[in-house]
Amino acid sequence: MPRPNIVFIVADDLGYADLGCYGGRPASFGAVSPVIDGLARGGIRFTQGYANSPVCSPTRFALATGRYQYRLRGAADEPISAKLGRGSAVLGLPPSHPTVPSLLKQAGYRTALVGKWHLGFPPHFGPLRSGYDEFFGPISGGVDYFSHGTTGGAHDLWDGEVECFEDGYLTDLLSRRAVDFIDRSARARQPFFLSLHYTAPHWPWETREDRHVSASTGGNIYHLDGGNVETYRRMIHHMDEGIGWVMEALRRQGLDRDTLVVFTSDNGGERFSDNWPLVGGKMDLTEGGIRVPWVAHWPAVIQPGRVSPQACLSMDWSATVVHAAGCQAHPDYPFDGVSLLPHLRGEAQPFVRPMYWRMNHRSQRALRHGPWKYLRIEEREYLFNLEQDERERANRARAEPGRLAAMRADWEAWSRQMPGIPPDAFVGITHTLDDMP
Template sequence: MSSNRPNFIFILADDLGYADLGCFGARDAANRPADVSPNLDRMAAQGARFTRSYANSAVCSPTRFALITGRWQYRLRGAAEEPLARAHGDKVLGLPPEHPTLPSLLGAAGFSTALVGKWHLGYPPHFGPRKSGYQSFYGFHAGGNDYFAHTDPRGDPDFWADETPIEQRGYLTDLLSCSAADFIERQDGSKPFFLSLHYSAPHWPWLTRDDEAESAQTRSNGPHLDGGSIATYQRMIHHMDEGIGWVLDALERRGLADNTLVVFTSDNGGERFSNNWPFVGQKMDLLEGGIRVPLIARWPARIGPGTDSHCPNLTMDWAATMLAAAGVSPDPNYPLDGVDLAPLFGDAAWQRPGDLCWRMKHRGQRALIRGRWKYLRVDDIDFLFDLEADERERANLVHRESARMQELRSAWEQWDATLPPIPEEARAHKLFTHREMPHASA
C-alpha cells in the first residue's frame, strides 16, 4: 500500500564545499568552529554522515544529469557542456523528455513529484522539469539566479510556477524553503511523494537576506564576481539551513518524518569562499576539493542515529537507492549505472561495487577511484594517490606504484571506451583564467 512506501526528499546545495557544514568541520574566518548549520548538524546526528561521497562532476549541470537519470551523465550530449550554457530554443543541449528519470519512474508508480529550485537541464520550449517527470515546478531554469530580482546571469527574468513566469518579492532561498515546506504540508498521506529541493545557495551572487541593496548594485554593474566574503558566504549557508529546518519541521507536523528518506549534498565542490579542507582543488577540478562533497541521509525507519559511512559513492547512486526502496524497476532500455546504497544503512563495512570515474574536457582531466587509490590526469600529466595516506593529493606515486598505475589507467580507458566521446564543439568553461590547478609533487 502507498502508506507503507517511503517518501523521498533530495536536497541539493550549489557549490557547497566539503567542510562548509558544522558536522563536516566548518570554521569561520578566524579559524574557530562555525555554527552555520545547526539543522543539518542535527539531521546528521539523527542519521548518517557520509565522508567519502563524490559528485558525478566537478561542475553543476553534469551532476544533475546523473542524479535525475541514475546513469553516467556522459551518455547524454548536454552533459558534455561544462557547464550548460544558456541556449533558449536549443533542441540538443538538454535532458531529452523521452529519457526516463527518477521523478518520471516514481510518478508512474503513484508518487507525487515536485521540483523546487534550480533545474539547469535545458531551456524551454524543448526541455523543462515537467517534461521530465516532475508534476509541479517552482523555481528557475538557469545555472544561477539573483536572490532578490530572480533574474538569470544575463539579467533576464527567470522565476516560474510550472510553465508560467511569476514575480514574487523575497529572498530566493527563503522562497524555495517555504515552497518546499508548503508542498509537504499539502500531503494527505494517500500517496507517497518525491520532492527535489535544489537550492541556488551558496552559488554567487553572494547575497544574504539583508543585501537587497547590494543586489540592485550588482545588477547595474554586471556579474557579481568581485563581491562576497567568508562571512557573507557562511550567512547564506545559515539561511539555507534555516529553511531546511522548516522542511524537517513540516515533516514532523505531518507525521511523515519516520518514513521519509531525506538526503542532503552538493552538486560539486566549493568555490572561492568555500572551505574544502583538508582537500586541494575546487569547482572545475577533479582533485578531491572539486568532487568530494558533504552528504547526509536521514531515514529514522531504516538508518540508525549517529552513523558514519566511509564507503565511496556517487550522486547517481541515490536514484538507484530510491527506486529500490520504492519497489520501482528502472526502464530496461535505460539500465542504471548507479548502485543501490541501502546495504550501507545496516552494514558499515559494505563496499560499493565498481569504480568511480570522471572525465572533463576542461584541461583534459580524467580520474578513477578504486578504494583508497585514485588515478588522475591533468594537462597530459598522470598522477596516482593513496587517499588514505595522502588525502591532500601531494605525493604522486606514479613511479613507486607503477603496476597499480597501469592497472587503474587501463581501467579508466576501458570505462571511457563504453561511452560516447566528448564532442569537439563541447564548451569547456574555465572559471578563473589566472588560477592554475595545484599539482602534486612528482
C-alpha cells in the first residue's frame, strides 16, 4: 500500500455536540456540518476522544510532539500569551525537539501548516523551525477574522516568516491556501502532510457577513459583549464548507482514496457551544472541557460507518499518522501517544490504558482509566463512572474510598514523572478571557 497523504484538521474551541454527527441540532439555515458529517459516515467516529488539555496551546504541544505536553516548559502556560511570549526563548516549541512534521519531512513528505500556530513567537520559535516546509496563518492564539489583528490591533497573518496582508475572511483564506497546497503537492507527485488548523469557531464572533462587526470592535477581539448561537453555528458552517473545498481538491486530484483525513478540536467548547450531554467547557477538566469530536476518513483503509468507543487522546493521533506514514518516533523522544492504526484498519479491539491531565487553573487534575474518572478541582475530589454517568453528577468518592485512593495514588505517581508547574506560568483566568494574547 502506498504511503498515505495526511490532512490533519483541528478546529478551535469546538464543543462535543456542535456537529450533526455528534447529535448537534440543525441551525435556522439547515445542517451545520454536512461535510464533516459525511466524513464520519464514510469513515470512523470516536465517541470517547479527548483533547490533551482543555485549552489550546498545551494540546498543540501534544499534537506536535506526540508526547504529554507537560514535558515542555512552554506548555505549562495555559495558554501562551503574546504579552509574555513575544521575545521569550522559553515559551515555545524548541526547534531541536522532533515533531510530527519533522519526522514526516525526513521521510520524504512535503509538510505545511495552514492556520493557527500558537507555540511560541519568532525569532526563537515558529512552524518553519519545527518541521514545516510552508506556513500560512496567525502565530498567536486569537485574531480578528477580517483585520487579522490581535487585541490592541497588532497584525498577525504570516506567509512563512514574512508578514502577509491579504484581504478576506480568515476561515476562507485558510481553506483556499489548503486547496492550493494540495494542488501543488499533487503536481509534484510527492506525499504530503497538511496541518489545517482553523481558528474557527474561536472568538471573535464573526461570520463572512460581519466585516462591519470587525470594524466596530476597534481591535478588541475578545468581543465579550457580542455573538450569539446563530453566529457561532455559521462560523462552524463556514469551516465545514472550507473542508468541503479541501475534499473536492483531493477528489479532483484523484487522491481522496489514499488520503487519511483527521478532524478534531484542540479543547472543549466555549460559551456558545453545545457539549451535551457533558458538563463544563474550555478550561475545565470536566468532560465538556476535554472530550471533543474525533473523526477519521481514509477509504483505502477505514470501513465506512464505524463508531468506536475507544478512549484516546490528541497525542494518539500524532502517533497514528507517523505510524501510517511508515515512520517511527525519535528514539530519544518516544511517544506517549499510542498508534490507533490497527484500530483504524479494524484489526484490533478497543484497549484500556490510563490517561492523565493536569491544569494549573483551579488546581485541577484528572485520570481516566476504563469507565472510571478521578477528578480534583482545587481541594475537592470526585470519582465518576462515565459509562453510567457521563454528566459527572453522581460523585462515588465516599461510596468507593478504596478506588478513590488507588486512582489518586496512580495520578500522583504519574505526576512525579513530569516536570512541575513553574510559579511564573501564565493561567487563563476565566472562560471568557482565556486565550490572553
